[in-house]
Amino acid sequence: MYEEIFIAGSGGQGVLTIGRLIALSAADEDKYVTYYPSYGAEIRGGTANCMVKISSNFIYSPIIEIPSITIIMNMPSYVKFINKLLPSKFLFLNSSLIDEITKISDIYKEKSLKIFKISATDIANKIGSSVVANIIMLGAVIKATKIIENINTVKNVIVKNFKEKFWELNFKALNAGMETV
Secondary structure, eight states: OEEEEEEEEEBTSOHHHHHHHHHHHHHHTTOEEEEEEEEOTTOBTSEEEEEEEEESSOOOOOOOSSOSEEEEOSHHHHHHHTTTOOOSSEEEEETTTOOOOSOHHHHOOOTTOEEEEEOHHHHHHHHTOGGGHHHHHHHHHHHHHOSSSOHHHHHHHHHHHSOHHHHHHHHHHHHHHHHTO
């Protein structure tokens, strides 16, 4: 197994949290993992992205050039990264916040790319809080890609990393994301 994951959005969308949860879950499943976050100085509202590598073998560098999976949470990140970091296998777009201006087929001719348009922000608002749009996207990614073998691994990582009062909402968001795929 070897996956390179690139995640982008704005500060405050939980982009780094998605990456961290994926990395911790993969590590709990005894895989090699790197996690490389990057964010603007202003943090909330500024750009944020991270790179995660998951492998069954040792990883020599955290840097990603051609991701196998790309997750984009907002329009500015779509514009900035779609031509640079188009994935080889899976593309996940938060369709609540992205009006696709570039047809993916125009810049990517490979037929094996699977594109998922997940209205993560809209679904999050319906279940009670826009702050869990990232967890909805996480659920969709895990179900579609199977980068984490057991969803209970992710739930255990959520329990370890969030306060108890947020568990139920995050589990609901995770399940809602999985149902979109």
